[in-house]
Amino acid sequence: MSEIRFDVIGIGNAIVDILVQTETSLLEDLGLAKGAMSLVDAKAAQSIYEKVGPATECSGGSAANTIAGLASFGGRGAFVGKVRDDQLGNVFSHDIRALGVHFETAPASDGAATATSLVLVTPDADRTMLTYLGACIELGPGDINADDIADAQVTYMEGYLWDPPAAKEAFLTAAGIAHENGRDVSLSLSDPFCVDRHREDFVDLVANHVDILFANEDEIISLYQVDDFDKALQAVRGQCRIAALTRGDKGSVVLAGDEVHVIDAEPIDTVVDTTGAGDAYAGGFLFGHTQGRGLSDSARLGNIAAAEIISHLGARPATSLKDLANARLGATA
């Protein structure tokens, strides 16, 4: 085995979030499915943008948020994703590198602009997303650096990669390299609608390629087309080595072989914006896991990260997760 340089390398869509706090009625006026992530083209993205209130911008992207969370705990992260060489690409690249994350995917020098996601946050802290994939559709197997994958304990990928056509190939290439090198492959199901779009592929992936699965309650229920969480839990048991299932304010359930852990959510005063809660959980869990912590402690770190993320607008940590973890759980690094 080669030397480990990264705890986790993430592969995902490189996106800048455009955050708007808005009334629920606007979603109805615009005919948008509340709570979902919808894919839109550049024209539709601009048209809807012009109908919403003032925004703030913050780097996002599901797997990128996870790696940002891992880095904020003090983990060694790398990220693979495609931006264009434009202003928002510069924003995305700066923000992830500023956390100490290795990010060297070549930006596209022509074609579509850096991806954006218009994130409409309603007073109930729910988010409805309109994603323009832009330059993300250019990500392909050629962007996978075999040495970087081989040198990472875990290769983590978002289900959203099944949306841009060539990214799926990049995913499978990376998973192959990881396994050839005795490393773990991890997948987040991303979104119940994304699971709907790619269910057969995801069921196969989980059974045959994934070592560590992340999913929330809606996603795992959708994956196995069952009625409730417990049925989904029974369905996923034995399908992959570890399954970490998040349940919002009910905390999370972690399965591994015969082990089952049920970990309560962290207390939180006010939920402002749930965007990125699952991403942050995966970052905390993978940080703990790659540090050799047990499943229960790793889940607790995931819950701590999720609680921080949902207490403010935006899907990246606003404070040091390492300091938070040290305060709540004892020294982490």
Added chain:
Amino acid sequence: MSEIRFDVIGIGNAIVDILVQTETSLLEDLGLAKGAMSLVDAKAAQSIYEKVGPATECSGGSAANTIAGLASFGGRGAFVGKVRDDQLGNVFSHDIRALGVHFETAPASDGAATATSLVLVTPDADRTMLTYLGACIELGPGDINADDIADAQVTYMEGYLWDPPAAKEAFLTAAGIAHENGRDVSLSLSDPFCVDRHREDFVDLVANHVDILFANEDEIISLYQVDDFDKALQAVRGQCRIAALTRGDKGSVVLAGDEVHVIDAEPIDTVVDTTGAGDAYAGGFLFGHTQGRGLSDSARLGNIAAAEIISHLGARPATSLKDLANARLGATA
């Protein structure tokens, strides 16, 4: 006189702020003057950006923030400023129009990018700014729409317009049109360092062209090169019709002929980021003034706006100032 379409038209640098919360020690490491706004070129801007932590982006610009504040109170605002037709220009244009502000300055289609200001916010809530003027240097007299100026009760301009060369001409052109139409001209001194750069011009402007002056304590002391606030107050009396002087947590002092009002600051729990406090004050004051409210009430509206702005990161209102004003001062519109 033509029909009044706007309460206030603002002319200023059209800037997107890049907000970074940082330790004070970083300013020393980078050799930056704490609390100041420094002008930097594109290369220096990028070089310093690469040395700071993850950021969020939010529309800014001094006069633009003032007009955003006015609009949030329910005032009719217009803005004149130059962006490029790039991603951050789109962000700036969206955010100001989303508040209902009339913004029709043609964006530059080539040349420098939309202006950015790297705003480094230290734990004491002070901000140090590095501004890349970018497309703002293209603003000139040709961007002044005489009808828009003629139809605004007040033409409001930031002292920072004295930095890009052609913008000064735009300022003087607009001031001339406003006065020809019996409207008021208002100036904010922007920054004590800006006053240092352009003191003679500003003394002349205040004495001969400005009806309503906004300045903070440091700026008015710098303008008249005196030792303390009271001396500056005596120096500015009679120089222009109204002078509204802000003093941070000491509130504000408003002079108009023989009238002198001393208005306490609004109470606030935690000061997070003082960026835009003066801009917001001017927005609240001018809203009150153009609604026919007295000087004391107008200053109170200014203080309410400033208190809202400094309670969060970013220089634009995060909540409706109209609702805040109604709650604290009775119905405003």
